[in-house]
Amino acid sequence: MLLAGVVGLSCASLMWGETRVMFTHALADLLAGRDSAGAIIVGQLRLPRTLLAIMVGGTLGLSGAVLQGYLRNPLADPGILGVSGGAALGAVSVFYTGLMQVSILALPLGGLAGALGAAAVLVGLVGGGGALVLLLAGAALSSLAAALTALVLNLVPSPYASFEIMHWLMGSLTDRTFTHVWICLPGVVCGGLLMLSAGRALDALALGEDVAQSLGFRLHGIRSVQTRIVLGTALAVGSCVAVSGAIGFVGLVVPHLLRPLAGYQPSRLLVPAFLGGSVLLLGADMVVRAVATGTELQLGVLTALVGAPFFLARVIVLKRGVS
Template identity: 90%
Template sequence: MKPARSNLLLNIMLLAAVAGLSGASLMWGETRIMAVHALADLLAGRHTAGAIIVGQLRLPRMLLAIMVGGTLGLSGAVLQGYLRNPLADPGILGVSGGAALGAVSVFYTGLMQVSVAALPLGGLTGALCAAVVLMGLVGRGGTLVLLLAGAALSSLAAALTALVLNLVPSPYASFEIMHWLMGSLTDRTFAHVWICLPGVVCGTLLMLSAGRVLDALTLGEDVAESLGFRLHGMRGVQTRIVLGAALAVGSCVAVAGAIGFVGLVVPHLLRPLTGYQPSKLLVPSFLGGSLLLLGADMMVRLVTVGTELQLGVLTALVGAPFFLARVIMLKRGVS
């Protein structure tokens, strides 16, 4: 089978799986309902119990799972391709830490009581500030400078977040902050969807536009520049990738908290199916990330231990053993 046709088939299969799991997500919950009938009531404006449950609870949660999972999967694939580092993930740039710091600051200052949008907007502001600082630090530097600057920014954001937690006067506020930092899609509304959507769309388009450059970078930076691709500077691919990841990932962390390992696991699973070509991995990684987070979100509704398990905890429990298994496989391959 030709590579282009096999990649198209992979995308179709993943899209069908996402559509099927999205339908199941609308029906899945404590109250069993017929999603088709509930959606019909919702579109007709009938305020039935099913329409309220789907429209106000399950539909925003399902849409956010698609956007957040897809964004994390795509950004992981883009960053791994650009940095040529299989361990690169969305948190490597410090944007996730900046978003977490912004959201925690909203908790600390009490602005959360002003509006339901204050928390995600605070997280988004923190992510954008982190992106501006990162681009200022990197300037015209290469991938090594980007890695070092991202690591430094992540450490600084983590330290400041710990400081805010230390200074919070109320233990209940500390509990709320820690609960949010573990990542979840519970109780999210369409307000969160609309806050997240612009950043996800703009960031995704910026990252997808780097596909051809990522293919050229597999041959090295010098070859990529000789082919006419501008890597650094304000109009370079590095700026597009950093800004795209900041907008998309920052928007997702702002509304869902920190959800790890999706950006690491998904590209690793799908890379062999795309012929190890970075540009062919981008769309499957978005769909694969959506599929993974939809499935994980359904699992947290199924696994009850007195309270609903946090989504970020479940993805970490799945992701960490996966990478341990990868380490063992690589060790066997070397020995």
């Protein structure tokens, strides 16, 4: 059902937009290599946006499921490790130094460099420590990245540059091209494979660290499950944040929605979480395009508006269950 949802929403995303085009004619022109207006709109504007929605949403959903399973913390999400904050800091630094004027690649490459730098610092801080050390180090790194980002915003000399930074930090898929897709794709594939490879270890960890170690899973150290999860999250999420900006709550909401349907087994949740994240972000991106506010609503703002009430509702349900 989730896969059908991804396919259906992808087709709807390609067919529907601000400018009305005959989709069948545009698709025929695109496949034939003819540069008609419809082919340009579908092939160069809507298709990259749709592909990025699938990759970014899927990555956020998958990384949220992996981190919640590893840390055994229902509030864990990609931002908890500081990788998203590092990517945002790298991109903001590109704005501040004016490297945006040099090349269109400067912004996503700066964000990716910031994410990888944050991951390297995180691995160095954690060393052979366990999940608690990882959680504390990630929280400290995330706070530091947020403070440095605020410092850059405070020192930026141009009000226009400050506006551009804030606009990017709210997250969006508008005006993305295939250049952004190719920048994002390698990190998503490599990081996703690393996270998926930890599925059996997550099942064992659900029974406790002692049980997981007795089953032969190495939990700490350079070649451990923890390192694979950190590097996988850094590569995948860092690549996504570098091209889309910060989009929150997807990694929190999707695993919670799908966990009961996966039988509460962490390894069975991973692929559905990827598909569920893709469905959520494809749907949210279509809503963003449908809302007529003069200025297009930022995608990260919409996901936050949806995600926060969801968790308030979860708190109310849990409270009633306890009482």
